[in-house]
Amino acid sequence: MxxxxxxxxxxxxxxxxxxFLMQPGFMALETGLTRAKNSxxxxxxxxxxxxxxxxxxxFVGFGLMFGESFHGIVGSSDYFVNFEQDDWKAAxxxxxxxxxxxxxxxxxxxxxxxxxxxxxxxxxFITSAFIYPIFGHWAWGGYFYxxxxxxxxxxxxxxxxxxxxxxxxxxxxxxxxxxxxxxxLGRFGKDGKANKIRGHNLVFAYFxxxxxxxAWFGFNAGSTLAATTKIADIIANTLISASFGGLTGLFVSxxxxxxxxxxxxxxxxxxxxxxxxxxxxxxxxxxVGALVIGIVSGLVVYFGxxxxxxxxxxxxxxxxxxxxxxxVWGTIATGIFIQESYLLEFGMxxxxxxxxxxxxxxxxxxxxxxxxxxxxxxxxxxxxMRVSSSYEEIGLNIAEHGAxxxxxxxxxxxxxIIEHKNFKNAxxxxxxxxTEIGELTDYFNSMVNDLKEKEEMAEEALQSxxxxxxxxxxxxxxxxxxxTDALEKEINIAINYExxxxxxxxxxxxxxxxxxxxxxxAGDQVLVDIVKNxxxxxxxxxxxGRYGGEEFLVIMPKTDLETAYIFANxxxxxxxxxxxxxxxxxxxxxxxxxxxxxxxxxNKMISRADSLLYCAKEKGRNKxxx
Numbered sequence: 082m083x084x085x086x087x088x089x090x091x092x093x094x095x096x097x098x099x100x101f102l103m104q105p106g107f108m109a110l111e112t113g114l115t116r117a118k119n120s121x122x123x124x125x126x127x128x129x130x131x132x133x134x135x136x137x138x139x140f141v142g143f144g145l146m147f148g149e150s151f152h153g154i155v156g157s158s159d160y161f162v163n164f165e166q167d168d169w170k171a172a173x174x175x176x177x178x179x180x181x182x183x184x185x186x187x188x189x190x191x192x193x194x195x196x197x198x199x200x201x202x203x204x205x206f207i208t209s210a211f212i213y214p215i216f217g218h219w220a221w222g223g224y225f226y227x228x229x230x231x232x233x234x235x236x237x238x239x240x241x242x243x244x245x246x247x248x249x250x251x252x253x254x255x256x257x258x259x260x261x262x263x264x265x266l267g268r269f270g271k272d273g274k275a276n277k278i279r280g281h282n283l284v285f286a287y288f289x290x291x292x293x294x295x296a297w298f299g300f301n302a303g304s305t306l307a308a309t310t311k312i313a314d315i316i317a318n319t320l321i322s323a324s325f326g327g328l329t330g331l332f333v334s335x336x337x338x339x340x341x342x343x344x345x346x347x348x349x350x351x352x353x354x355x356x357x358x359x360x361x362x363x364x365x366x367x368x369v370g371a372l373v374i375g376i377v378s379g380l381v382v383y384f385g386x387x388x389x390x391x392x393x394x395x396x397x398x399x400x401x402x403x404x405x406x407x408x409v410w411g412t413i414a415t416g417i418f419i420q421e422s423y424l425l426e427f428g429m430x431x432x433x434x435x436x437x438x439x440x441x442x443x444x445x446x447x448x449x450x451x452x453x454x455x456x457x458x459x460x461x462x463x464x465x466m467r468v469s470s471s472y473e474e475i476g477l478n479i480a481e482h483g484a485x486x487x488x489x490x491x492x493x494x495x496x497x498i499i500e501h502k503n504f505k506n507a508x509x510x511x512x513x514x515x516t517e518i519g520e521l522t523d524y525f526n527s528m529v530n531d532l533k534e535k536e537e538m539a540e541e542a543l544q545s546x547x548x549x550x551x552x553x554x555x556x557x558x559x560x561x562x563x564x565t566d567a568l569e570k571e572i573n574i575a576i577n578y579e580x581x582x583x584x585x586x587x588x589x590x591x592x593x594x595x596x597x598x599x600x601x602x603a604g605d606q607v608l609v610d611i612v613k614n615x616x617x618x619x620x621x622x623x624x625x626g627r628y629g630g631e632e633f634l635v636i637m638p639k640t641d642l643e644t645a646y647i648f649a650n651x652x653x654x655x656x657x658x659x660x661x662x663x664x665x666x667x668x669x670x671x672x673x674x675x676x677x678x679x680x681x682x683x684n685k686m687i688s689r690a691d692s693l694l695y696c697a698k699e700k701g702r703n704k705x706x707x
Contacts, residue, residue: 085169088308096303097175099296103183104131106292111190113286114346114398118476119194120281121484126189126201133202134185134209138178146214147177147225153232156218173225176303180247183300184213187251190398192258195265195473198481200466204254207456212449213250220246220441224306237429238441239419242304244361244411245445252405253450255396261457262467264395266474275390278397283345290349294323297356301363311364318363319356322375326355326407329379337383347383350399354382357404358411362418370418377414378407409442553627555605556612564626564634569683571624571638576680580638583645585652586690587673588632590702595669603663611656611669618652634687642677642707649675649705657703670703 085093108127112120134142141160148156164171185205192201220240222231240246269275280286302315330351334344358378359371366374385402389395396402416435424431460466467473472480553560559567568584575582589595589611596604608631615633619625624636635652637645653671661667674693678686697704 085172085307089306090169090172092308092312093172093176093303093306096299097172097179099299100176100179100183100303102292102296103179103300104128104186106289106296107183107186107190109289109292110286110349111193111289111398113282113284113289114190114280115193116278116476117281118478120478122198122477122481123189123193125482126193126198127186129198129202130185130189130205131182133206134182135178137206137210138181138214139174140210142181142210142214143174143177144214145211146217147173147222147229148218149226150218150222150229150231153219153222153230153235155215156222170225173306176306180243180300181209181213184243184247184251185209187248187400187404188255188258189400191252191255191396191400192262193397194477195467196258196262197466197468198477200460200464203460204258204453204457208251208254208453212254212452213247216250216445216448217246219444233437233441233444236440237427237434237437239365239415239434239438240361240412240441241364241415242301242360244357244359244408244415245442248357248360248404249408249412249442249445250449252401252403252408253446254453255400256394256405257450257453257457258466259394259396259401261454261461264393265397266470268395269393273393275393280346287345287349290352294352294356297323297360301360305364315363318366318368318371319359321368321371322359322363322378323352323355325372325375326358326379326382327352329376330354330383333380333383346399347386350382350386350403351379353399353403354378354407357407358414361408361412362415365415365420365423366418367420370414370420374411374414374418377410381406381410409446412442413438556608556627558612558616559624559626561626561628564624564628564636565683565687567624567626568634568636568686571636572678572683572686574638575678581641582678583637583640583642583675584678584686584690585635585637585645585649585673585675585705586628586632586687586694587635587649587652587671587705588630588694590670590672590698592631599663603661606663607661607669610659610661611671614655614659615652618655619648642675645675645677646705646707649673649707653703653705672697672702673705675705675707 104127108124111127112123115123139162143162144158144160145156148158148160151157162170162174164174185208188204188208189201219231219233220238221234223229223234265278267276268278297319298316301319302312305311305315327348328351330347330349331343333351334347335342338344338347355375355378358374358381359366362370362374382399382402385406386396386399389401394401413435416431416438419431419434424434427434429437457466468477468480478484552558552563558564571582574580589607592604592607595607612625612627612633615635616625619635620637622638624634626634626636628634635649637648640648653673657668657670659669661669672694674690674695674697676686676689676693681689693706697706700706
């Protein structure tokens with residue numbers, strides 16, 4: 082345990098608070114690079130994995146990492162950390178626990194948009210309590226107690242602020258998750274081609290990177306664990322590496338991307354790659370070394386991302402290339418670019434230092450990837466780590482938390498309109514006044530209401546047109562085409578299923594006299610009133626239509642000739658008893674013919690009924706002939 086003065090306390094505690102800003106930085110980055118339907122899930126994950134990692138690290142992680150060493154492999158004391166007798170332990174714990182939170186949250190972005198919340202939290206707990214602390218002991222075990230170094234630290238492994246200890250460990254756990262959980266729906270086509278799934282808010286992602294950029298100054302410079310003048314060199318190296326990493330991402334994507342334009346994701350991941358890359362050697366390398374580390378980190382991240390696509394591994398935010406590949410490069414590069422003065426101080430040759438650095442990154446990969454892959458495979462067998470395809474489609478905001486956003490509700494409403502090809506199912510969306518999405522939602526609601534009204538008017542017009550097409554304009558019963566279509570359908574049913582079918586064809590006797598004597602308006606009224614009378618007489622299963630002029634057709638399905646004849650006479654008698662406004666004593670009669678289908682077609686059946694109709698007229702009218 083080291084003795085510290087008040088300046089060291091202040092520096093470490095302030096640095097811990099700055100590093101804490103990495104959590105909102107990662108949240109904003111991941112939220113911006115994912116789709117809106119998963120944004121709330123991302124925020125909840127980033128908050129939950131941090132508070133869970135604090136608990137896990139306090140319970141057991143701190144002791145495994147910094148407790149009294151058991152043969153350089155694992156700490157064996159300081160579980161359930163007690164600060165009562167040691168203020169420096171409290172400051173040291175604060176700084177180290179935010180590092181643990183960083184390691185635990187890296188895999189969140191890799192498996193975003195399809196991992197179950199419950200199993201994700203389980204893996205975050207295992208990372209914070211077990212995977213990260215044990216490797217941390219190997220590399221940093223002597224940071225709290227003197228003569229307590231882990232086996233890698235004893236060999237001379239250098240990772241000043243955690244390119245490998247923090248970032249690669251988190252990335253390799255994320256790699257296990259990406260392999261076991263699989264890619265998002267639609268990420269890769271059947272032909273294996275990678276499809277771009279755009280994040281919903283790149284501006285928010287850039288905001289997250291600005292926060293991370295600032296927090297990294299505390300992350301790297303705070304790792305001095307003392308307020309020394311070396312802080313300025315560390316921050317300068319961090320700034321240089323990140324800047325040249327971002328520039329590399331900018332120009333490489335400008336040159337090699339499909340559109341040959343500077344890709345926004347490549348720029349921010351280049352910056353993050355430069356930050357991760359310099360984290361191991363920020364204390365030991367010169368500004369030139371920092372520059373080269375940043376440039377190569379940008380290249381490693383860009384082409385590492387392409388490699389993952391070729392392997393059909395879906396890393397949503399590029400966590401594996403940024404934290405894993407750039408972390409490996411930065412750790413090895415520490416041995417390549419370490420200044421001679423430090424080699425002399427450590428009694429190392431450059432080649433030996435490089436070999437030890439390679440050993441360290443290899444041990445980190447074997448440990449973190451191996452353990453996490455085995456554990457995730459077991460967990461996935463009994464408790465599937467991936468949400469169902471239906472949950473993935475509706476989004477984890479709703480599926481995992483019952484939460485939603487205005488933009489998601491808006492997109493969901495638009496999708497329903499497209500799928501159903503109408504506005505009937507479009508629900509009104511609650512408006513968030515004073516926001517851009519609120520204004521858009523308000524416009525959408527107004528547009529939907531307007532279109533609903535127009536659609537209702539169009540439907541009414543179509544119904545009116547349909548009614549006009551199938552009915553007679555004056556009497557409002559079936560017109561000739563539709564009543565004969567109905568008869569043809571019933572004939573086919575009768576023949577195919579051996580059912581009875583009869584028809585009545587009748588017309589009004591001396592109808593011309595009505596028009597001549599009382600006028601055409603009276604004639605029209607006769608037609609309308611007779612139709613009403615007949616419509617009230619026939620059954621619901623019968624059809625009634627105007628066959629032409631004053632001639633009408635009644636179709637009686639499942640009715641034999643004798644029954645149809647009775648119905649026909651009932652119709653005739655009721656018409657004969659009708660009273661007319663234009664002449665109280667005037668009587669109007671009808672004549673008709675009734676036939677039963679005998680297996681003939683429509684024309685022959687109507688022809689027989691028509692012949693009987695004329696027979697009824699010849700016999701003196703006001704008769705039904707069968």
